[in-house]
Amino acid sequence: MFNFRNMSFKELMKVLGLGAVAFVLGVEWLNWLKRRLRDSHGPLKEVLFFPSPQVCVEHLFIHHKHFPCACPLPHGVETSFSRLLVHLLSARMSLDLCVFSFSHMELSRAILLLHKRGVVVRVVTDRDYMTITGSQIGALRKAGICVRHEMSSAVHMHHKFALVDGRKLITGSLNWTLTAVQSNKENVMVTEEPELVGPYQKEFQKLWEANDPANHKPQCTNGQLNIKTCKDR
């Protein structure tokens, strides 16, 4: 055993000093370990399957505790569609959306609400499907949301993914249509895994830049497609 009584002052200070250093290093090591263990549990990973039963989602749009929704749909039920809305409406800074077909009214309402809240919304969509009956692309443009479309008519922009605040990826087989949500067998994955989010963010930026109307000549056959109705970012 060490006998502190027999130690000189110099030796005592040396032992105490080494002890303090060991203590600090130990605490740092434990903190680092704690962080690594927490990270190993991993970021958000959620999988949603469709079709999704039709339920009331008004409470997701109107945050009022005693909001008396009188619609005949079931209330207080969580579904794949309500989870999708929750993830989209969690955007605080930006929403980058890359979607082939977009005609779902509630999803359009969510995007318009985000835009109204000051969230920077950018949309890349398919050239042909943006003009089909029921498409919500016109409504988004009218509200001043930046929309770009695939420039080539020979190619389909077939992605169906969204990036929330540049850190949450929503991707899958689901087009943003009522049939897809309420009838089809579809999947959507939601993740904050950086190794997955990163490549999709790069792809979005690539498509956004490649489809900048400023880099393309106006199309004679359908000139209005190239009109920019937003303050382009």
Place this chain on the structure above:
Amino acid sequence: MFNFRNMSFKELMKVLGLGAVAFVLGVEWLNWLKRRLRDSHGPLKEVLFFPSPQVCVEHLFIHHKHFPCACPLPHGVETSFSRLLVHLLSARMSLDLCVFSFSHMELSRAILLLHKRGVVVRVVTDRDYMTITGSQIGALRKAGICVRHEMSSAVHMHHKFALVDGRKLITGSLNWTLTAVQSNKENVMVTEEPELVGPYQKEFQKLWEANDPANHKPQCTNGQLNIKTCKDR
């Protein structure tokens, strides 16, 4: 400082014993830490974007070091499509495939090769799209691969995912068609993340059982759709 010369044999054994225990515990701790750090890096996550340039993929089907492929396509080039093939052909036990539209010849060749190798292949597809021109579903059935289709004509089986050996998930926007692979803007994610693989495996099993022809009456309008050409598992 400890002075071993002044120690009794008993004291010396005590110190050595404690030292040995501390050493073993230390080694065990380091091994545990190493495992946790490796796990925190996480399982496979790969993202592939399409369109994919057309290159020779013969070497993925014929494993011969000096295979002299004389085709005019570029050789020795890795693309999104070749990566997709590599992941599919990595199946050793099973391949569960859930795909809306399947007309790609090379992908069909890959599935037939897996079936020939003894890999248990199960396919769930869309009712309408299985009979379109160029569909490979007939070729798969003819070879004895189990194929089931969405039973309801009002619903589309719109998934595009595959499960390799029940532990690798391949999912995205890509239908298994030549246009999707070579022309469209598409994405495919490959992951072995159990939290993502698990739900897709459950969904496949659910669809597989729900579309068992044994549970459905033959369709008068198109009876041959319900013919089982495989030894159903």
